[in-house]
Amino acid sequence: MNRLGGFLVRHSKLALFGFISLILLSSVWGFQSFGQLKAGGYENPYSDSTKVMDILTETYEESTPEVVIVVDFEDGVDAESSATSTNNLVEELRDVSGVDSVDSYYSLGRPASLISDDGNATYVFVDVKDDVTQATVAAGIADKFSGQYETAQVYVAGFATVTASINSVIEHDLARTEAIAVPLTIVLLVFVFGSLMASGLPLLVGGLAIIGSFFFVWVSTQFTDTSVFALNLITGLGLGLGIDYALLMVNRFREERASGKSVADATIRTVESAGRTVLFSGLTVAIVLASLFFFPQYFLKSFALGGVVVVLLSVAAALIALPAMLNLMGDRVNKWRIIKRDLTPKESGAWGNIARFVMKRPVSVLLVATLALGGLASLSVNAQFGQVDDRILPQSEPAAIASNVIRDRFTAKEGSPIEIILEGASDQQVEQYVLDLSALDHIVSVRSSVGFAADGAMLPQFGPGIETYANGDYQRVTAIHDIDSRSPEGVAITDAIRAIDTSDFEVLVGGSAAVYTDSQRGIEEQLPNALIWIVVSTLVLLFLFTGSVLLPIKAVLLNILSLGATIGFITWGFLDGSIRWLVGDFYVTGNIDTSSTVLIAVVAFGLSMDYELFLLSRIKEQHDAGASTEDSVANGLQRSGRIITAAALVLAFSFGAFATSGVTIMKALGLGIAFAILVDATIVRALLVPALMKLFGKANWWAPKWMKAIYKKVGLDH
Missing domain, CATH: 3.30.70.1320 (Multidrug efflux transporter AcrB pore domain like)
Structure with a gap:
């Protein structure tokens, strides 16, 4: 980091304008990605239902209209x-x-x-x-x-119509959100940074990261399906991290200048200290977001791609473009001041006083805060999880009205049949299977929409309204039901069909209900892998940053508690529409979207770690300088508390603006992440962290000798 800082001081113009030019060049392709993004991506591409879809397309030359x-x-x-x-x-x-x-x-x-x-x-x-x-x-x-x-x-x-409607609504939502959020965010930034000149720096970092990310999205669209919703995460996270990292770097630069260092030395020291925190924070957030790659749906994979790319580009912009700009600007970073008081961080103040207040009564504070968050988390006990459909649209949208007509007026769900492919079954086995299938509850009829065998001859009818048709190695059955495919009843009927005894031949069950079932199961099956990845990688990275065994465990447990409260809040607000008074009307399905909940949890966990590192970096700096645990925590919170709170407020506002969207999952995403950020920056960082660190005392920094040896050798704090 020292060498990087020295290079940036010597070649500031080259680093700044070279980085900007590279981003602008990439935008030539990046902005072309918008028309190639899709609104779907909830299906599990490795499931039986997808195999059925492929067989119908390739063998029967059919597809869902x-x-x-x-x-x-x-x-x-x-x-x-x-x-x-x-x-x-x-x-x-x-x-x-x-x-x-x-x-x-x-x-x-x-x-x-x-x-x-x-x-x-x-x-x-x-x-x-x-x-x-x-x-x-x-x-x-x-x-x-x-x-x-x-x-x-x-x-x-129909699917394409709903996709077009979602794309249109999101496009208008983004324009409206930006028209509202960007001017107000700029006003907030002016007060947070204290001067007009400094308030433009997060827009520089965030803007470069966002525009650069569009290029990687475009690359993704050339090889695979990519979700349009990734744009929302890129814009929200890019602006948010730009604010976080710029605020951290600018505050440190001001601090170093106030200590008497030259502009060049202050820039180098800023890169060494705050830059190291930015680097490690970005790595942690990116690794957490990379857990979304575990899930099979391209909806979540798209968020993984967009999230990882925008985080890494935010780090690059904060470590290359921003220090170069600071070195070129010098004290002009404070030009056109709005706040007349000294902008240099204070040694004592409200945040230090809060920390000392908490550490005088750690058990009481810990108990009250934990009960409060636990009470919120308990609201998620009765949550029902599902997948989104056309009902995420505003109910005034023509596509939503049309879909509701189908849902309300057609008992037989002809537009969402159960498609079944049999392989290796004799005519007698097919006959028995079809009769077993027709006997299940909610099956209205069993038939085929093709009607010819491979040799062109009609196959025999195996019962009233029941037909099967062969094509090569396959025989096909189509069942019409009378339930909502994308519901718990859809899962139940899929499981019932798959439970029919077919030990002598292979059966693949597809159709809307099976697609919904397989999508839910795909998330459930991969969730443990994603959790293991997040927990293990976070523990390892935080150990390399702190050299402590206890602090990483504490951070993970507090984040889990905070996420539980967030999911409880989302459940309360969206399960039965309790939050409509705040975010506007939306269709209440009685379910919480599984994919959105996973996304909220992962993004919130990553951002929480962002603030954890901001705080721990200053606490550890004080501890390494010889301060006691109590003084380290108080001084560390005093130095970082304003940064964390200010960044959290602006970031929560940026994501909270998504709650004005007409698309329900964007309402939940924006409100959920905003809530998680505010809880983390207040209750967790200001109350729970000081209380626990006071109780742990010297154990905060303990690690066995062999781990200490690893830390001294490869720890990223050196």
Whole structure:
């Protein structure tokens, strides 16, 4: 770090403008990523349900229709005028650029399962070509055909339509959020940093990190599906860490200048001390966010990519561009001061007094704070976890209205069938399997939508309304049910189907309910691996930073307690809509989104470690200088308390602005992370940490000799 600081002092202009130029060059490709991002990514690509989807696409040359249209008639679906209107609609849809094929209730033989419960509405299914942007085509269809069409009222739903709607809402939300949050954040930064010149530095760090991250997102879109939601994390985390790291570096620079060091020496010392904390903090946050790579869904993998990249670029900007700027600016960093008082950190003050107050009564403070956080955590006991669907949209969105029409008026879920592939089964085994399947609760009918064997001959019918069809090595069964696929009932019916005895042949169960089930199971199965990764890596890194065995364990346990309180708060707010008075209306599903909860927990844990390191770095510095535990904690909190609180307030505001989004999971993400940050910066850092460190005393810094030897050799504090 000393050599890095020296290089930056000698070559400040080269480092600053070279770094900026590299980021600007990358933006040529980075901004192209926006149109290539997707709103899905909740499926488990390694599951049976995905294998079924692949078989249907490759072997049967079928796919789930990207656009599902409901046509609603006053005279009922069997009226001649209804058939005429639908056929006219179908012909116009076939002429839409990007549409591959169109089928309707009438062209499919008028099956009863395609009629609404009141007999007035039916379906039109639109397949979109693979070589076009399906969401764009779907959005065009929705814009053109939604509303009155001849004798019908038309509602446009389907996966591609919902995706297009989510993309549009998020795009408008980001613009609105930035229009509100950025000016107010700048005002807050001016008061936090004390001068107009200094308040621009976090925008420099955050802006470079955010723009640079878009390039890596673009690279990702060239090889795999990438979620549009990653942009929200990149912007929120980039700005937040820019504030954190800039505040830490600027405060240290001011401190070193106040001690009499030259601008060059102050810059080098800032890189050595605060820069080391930034480096280690960034590594910790990045490693924690990398745990999202364990999960199979590209929704979470996209957040892992976006999070890791923006953290590392924030660190790079804070360690290269920012020190170079400080060296060039010198004391002009305090130019255009808004706060007239001395901006140099004080040796004593409110935060030191709070720490000493806590350490005089550590047991009482520890008990009260733990009970408070534990009480919040208990709110999550009755949480029901699920996956998101169209209901995350504002209920005024046409795609949400159309999806609710399907949900409310069609008992038979024709648009979300259970697709089953049998391999190695004889005709007699297939017959028995189909009869067993049709006997299950909530199965309305069992049939096929293809109808031909490999040789072109019709297969025999094995019961009323039951047909199976073969293609090569496979035989296919399609079951229609009457439940919501993306619900606990969807999991139950999937498990019931998979429990049917099929020991003599292989069965793959797919369809919407199975996709939902496999997605939930994918998260559940990988959650232990992610937790082990987070805990072990955090313990190792914190040991290398502190040389202590106890402090890393304390940090992990306090973070777990804080996360429990956050999940309890989210459960209280979103399970039954209790928080709608604050964040606006949203559809209450009775579930908490599993993926969003995992994301909130991981991001909040990483940011909590960020503040933990800010505090521990100053406490350890005091301890290494010979101060007692009590003085180290008080002086360390005094030196870092203002930084942590100010950074937390601005970061919480940045993420909290997402709560104004029309998309429910963004409301939960923004509010959850903001709540976790504020709890961590106040109750945890100001109360629990001083209380525990007072109780631990000299044990805070204990480690066995062999671990101390490792620390002295490779510890990142040296």
